[in-house]
Amino acid sequence: MESRMPTRAEALALLQKYNHSDSLIKHALAVEGVMRHFARINGQDEEKWGIVGLIHDLDYEQFPEAHCRKTEEILTAEGWPAELIRAVVSHGWGICSEVRPESQMEKTLYAVDELTGLVTTTALVRPSRSVMDLTAQSVKKKWKDKRFAAGVDRAIIDRGAEMLGMDRSALITETIMGMRAVADTIGLVGQAANP
DSSP: OOOOOOOHHHHHHHHHHHOOOHHHHHHHHHHHHHHHHHHHHTTOOHHHHHHHHHHTTTTTTTOGGGTTHHHHHHHHHTTOOHHHHHHHHHTTBTTTBOOOOOSHHHHHHHHHHHHHHHHHHHHHTSTTOOSTTOOHHHHHHHHTOTTTTTTSOHHHHHHHHHHHTOOHHHHHHHHHHHHHTTTTTTTOOTTOOOO
16 A cells, blocks of 8 residues: 555544543644644654654553554554654654664654653643743753652653754753644643733
């Protein structure tokens, strides 16, 4: 079967077929927003990067023990392009996948996946409950407290930043900017006044 670039609508429908958890869908939308932001600032294909971000945890709700492997199986059966499948599988590198991130798109997904979780959690404990007034400084303060968002693997974020040749502050700032663009769809507009 000839592989073709899926549309965002097709990717979203597939995500919703396998995921019903509000938090997992919001995470997918957050990563999509950040991937689109990074594609824009790097002069890359925003649609392609966004779709990879949207679908990256496709199998996580139903097949957590086969994370990445099951997504590869599903997307291959759906006839998705190998480049997109490889990018999705590479975000689990060193955890549940042997596929090392190599392209700019893969490295970006690897770097921002965990970070969006830390940014979300940091935003939610602020009085505004918003990313609109969140700064990298606030996220870095929470970074140091290992009990805060304990499930977020900070070493992965740092490895991803290194792969991208970015320092941690810049990576956090750009991730926040990407999440601001989708704040309404991920429930993080909060009480913040428009900046």
